[in-house]
Amino acid sequence: MSTDTDTSAAAPNLQTLEAGQELPTMHKFPDEAQLFLYSAASHNPHRIHYDREYARFEGHDDIIVHGPLQGAWLTQFVTDWAGPAARLLGVTWQNRASGLPGEELVFSGTVTSVDSETGIVELEIAEHTSDGRLLMPATARVRLPTA
């Protein structure tokens, strides 16, 4: 359970930010311990996240990463990029497929619009496995500091 992010990148500058720019990718490496901790911290007793035999009975390849955990990573991906003075205004995601423990999950994104008056930036973001399977297409809206 770890995260790789390029933390050397400075917070985005509203004056130079443009549609089409890409965000630095974030990588997650979920393992069984993280799924267990997330089930506990989110009060989620769903068996497909801890009982391998039951998860396979339901047709999954293994225990699966929680949808809301993947969603929380999408919000982290944006807030890490935007910096502490920014405000996340919204996020949407679609559950296309589930990540599995032991897989490397990759978060990527592109700026789709920038309003330099209000500071509102729209993003198209996504979570894939490292071999390119799309898990969650998503969007986010964030307000960057204007001063």
Add this chain to the structure above:
Amino acid sequence: MSESLIPAETLERVGEVLSGPVTTVIDRREAQRYAYAVGDENPVYFDEVAAQEAGYRTLVAPPTYVTHAVVQPRTASDLRTDGLYREGTRIRLLVDRVMFGGEEWDFLEPVCVGDEITATVRLAAVDQKEGRKGPFVRQVRETTFVNQFGDEVARSRMIGIAR
């Protein structure tokens, strides 16, 4: 157009409160336990000074934590075989399977440690659509979260796909 998968009694329930209101206080340890479980160690969740420098009243909670904060304690004898709790309010549809389609969030105000949050879940929409694999039902459960000042702080729409 295919036959309706949505019984009339279900259509009449659009707008109905499915659960809540439920009120809870945002607890520092619980919010931080959640942030650690996600692997999101943003200083604004852990360091009061960092949170205030970022413009928050005090420590803030991770954006989607609020939906987990309001989960009420339940007895284990309410668990079904899949590990989920039995639902109090069932929405009847003429389908075999309901899947999570996705989620949409609006974050309107920060949710800080110590805030008292009241959550109410409503059936926001039930629509039948035509997909590549035949008809399906898109069902939207909307939760509104209101703080102790009466401000709506967040809104989540959970989208269920049933076919």
